[in-house]
Ligand SMILES: Nc1ncnc2c1ncn2[C@@H]1O[C@H](COP(=O)(O)OP(=O)(O)OP(=O)(O)O)[C@@H](O)[C@H]1O
């Protein structure tokens with residue numbers, strides 16, 4: 001009986017012991033689960049991984065590894081996103097991301113400048129409140145974005161900024177807005193239109209005159225004198241058209257060819273002597289009764305680097321203008337000097353009618369003439385100074401004009417020091433400078 005009782009107690013103790021073990025394990029598991037949960041909440045799983053073993057330890061390590069991988073992927077995505085944003089930020093085009101309600105979610109600096117937006121201040125602002133041009137409002141509302149719309153840029157941007165804006169919808173109602181600065185394109189287009197109009201006009205005038213004379217010659221019985229006079233006038237008009245076409249070809253050649261190098265040096269004396277010859281002949285032709293008083297000064301002896309034919313054309317253009325626009329008997333000086341900083345300056349000064357200040361900045365525009373009737377009288381088409389300007393740009397040089405109405409004009413060509421070389425003695429000129437009166441300017 002006593003043995004039986006002990007056995008019974010023994011069984012109960014064993015059961016109690018097992019229960020205690022189970023409870024302890026449960027408590028331990030609960031504690032470990034709570035520790036893991038706390039670590040997950042505090043983002044501190046990796047720290048736990050090193051201090052845990054067994055099944056829980058493996059569990060913690062696997063979770064820690066998964067978290068590490070996820071963090072790595074997130075970091076990579078973040079870095080890629082930053083790279084994209086930097087690329088978009090540096091785009092020469094404006095980029096704006098709009099949400100479903102056309103509010104600004106993000107924009108790059110170019111778009112901010114184009115539209116006068118502040119990326120931070122205007123975040124989630126309706127774009128229509130910031131870009132107020134009616135054409136843009138209509139375009140945005142149309143949901144037809146197959147073409148772009150051209151708008152004026154923000155008032156704070158450069159004055160005549162013109163923008164081509166195109167919207168591209170994505171993800172349903174979200175929109176990507178791209179803006180491109182088309183100011184230069186629009187200006188070039190306007191210039192092209194003006195140019196075509198000017199050329200047509202310049203050619204139409206002599207053509208009309210020519211056609212009129214041809215008709216007269218065909219229909220009227222003319223005596224020999226009249227016939228000769230008409231043919232002379234026709235030749236004049238034909239020559240005018242020829243000059244125009246030649247000048248246009250010169251301009252297009254100047255635009256299309258690479259800039260001249262600095263290897264070819266031409267003595268200034270040679271250039272000036274050729275200018276002088278041409279100038280004197282022109283003056284004799286235009287002012288035969290009372291010739292111009294003309295002074296030429298080619299010292300100090302120097303050489304210029306560049307294309308000799310272009311340099312000669314620039315210089316003789318200035319001289320021929322001075323001769324053509326200065327009334328007979330006027331005085332014209334063409335001189336040369338080297339400035340203290342090494343630059344060279346060729347100057348043509350006349351005592352002609354002068355040019356009012358408002359015309360000065362426009363003189364080098366193609367076909368620009370101050371006094372159209374007078375310029376046409378002397379056969380001018382308004383391309384001479386445009387050619388001079390081109391030649392100067394190609395030589396890294398500058399054209400400067402100063403003038404006082406009624407008192408005369410001074411046109412100067414300023415060459416950079418790198419293209420000017422002073423020579424010890426006057427270089428032997430290929431064309432002798434006969435009849436040269438030297439003046440000190
Ligand atoms: N020395 C000058 N004195 C007064 N006006 C001048 C002088 N030089 C140029 N101009 C003015 O500038 C305008 C432009 O000159 P530019 O040489 O470009 O054209 P143009 O002389 O009319 O024609 P082209 O030179 O093509 O035969 C002239 O029409 C003239 O009105």
Ligand SMILES: [Mg+2]
Pocket residue numbers: 317320321380382383384385
């Ligand atoms: Mg001219």
